[in-house]
Amino acid sequence: MESKYLLKKSHIKAGFVIKLIAIISCIYGLCVGIHAPQDMTYFTNLSNILILIALIASLIFDVIILKTDGAKNPKNNLFFITKFIFTLCISITWLIYMCILAPTSDAGFIRSYMGNHYGSLCLHMITPVLALVDFILFDYNYKSTGIHSVYAVIPPLFYVGFIVILASTGMRWKHGMSAPYNFLNFGAEVGWFGFDLSTMSSSSLGIGVAYMIIVLVLIFIAIGRLFLLFKDLRYKNVSK
Numbered sequence: 001m002e003s004k005y006l007l008k009k010s011h012i013k014a015g016f017v018i019k020l021i022a023i024i025s026c027i028y029g030l031c032v033g034i035h036a037p038q039d040m041t042y043f044t045n046l047s048n049i050l051i052l053i054a055l056i057a058s059l060i061f062d063v064i065i066l067k068t069d070g071a072k073n074p075k076n077n078l079f080f081i082t083k084f085i086f087t088l089c090i091s092i093t094w095l096i097y098m099c100i101l102a103p104t105s106d107a108g109f110i111r112s113y114m115g116n117h118y119g120s121l122c123l124h125m126i127t128p129v130l131a132l133v134d135f136i137l138f139d140y141n142y143k144s145t146g147i148h149s150v151y152a153v154i155p156p157l158f159y160v161g162f163i164v165i166l167a168s169t170g171m172r173w174k175h176g177m178s179a180p181y182n183f184l185n186f187g188a189e190v191g192w193f194g195f196d197l198s199t200m201s202s203s204s205l206g207i208g209v210a211y212m213i214i215v216l217v218l219i220f221i222a223i224g225r226l227f228l229l230f231k232d233l234r235y236k237n238v239s240k
Helices: 009-033 037-041 043-067 077-101 115-138 146-168 209-239
Strands: none
Touching (some): 009 115, 043 115, 077 115, 077 146, 077 209, 115 209, 146 209
């Protein structure tokens, strides 16, 4: 179903600026943060690449809409659904880093964002927040259904499988972990189903990975649903 031209030019221009800043932030963060092929196994980098693709495509579409005064609108619902999924991915990166990884970082919460010449700040905070603002405020024409919130778990679960396969080949990450992140490190003492908070560190949360996955899946679905509620509300307001 084709999207209608509902946004005012001023809104599209504001969205253009938000997208442009997010793109610049993302490119800078990736350039200073990727040093080796293994860096491409981190969800942070993968989610930033996905949202970068979505933002660039959306930016091009906005230019076309502005140039043709809305006569041509290449956006459609499939594009919005795809962008929704990619926005969820980058939002997951933002939330998990802020709530789990930064607090348990050896460098400390604040300094963890200063890594790679502030590239960490770009990938874990600036780009995710701006991408979320862009999706909520400047992509009103997404017609959603309840099932779309379940799409939130597809990329993370796929990523877990990807990491398990890599680990089975012998790949290891910092501190000899079986995963890039401590909450996925099934090679830690607690493994998949253990529980020992005394082992909480930068290499383990002290909670079995299986339990973490279940909790995170439920959180991701709730976040996806929340995004859609905001989106539907904005869509109704702009459509009036």
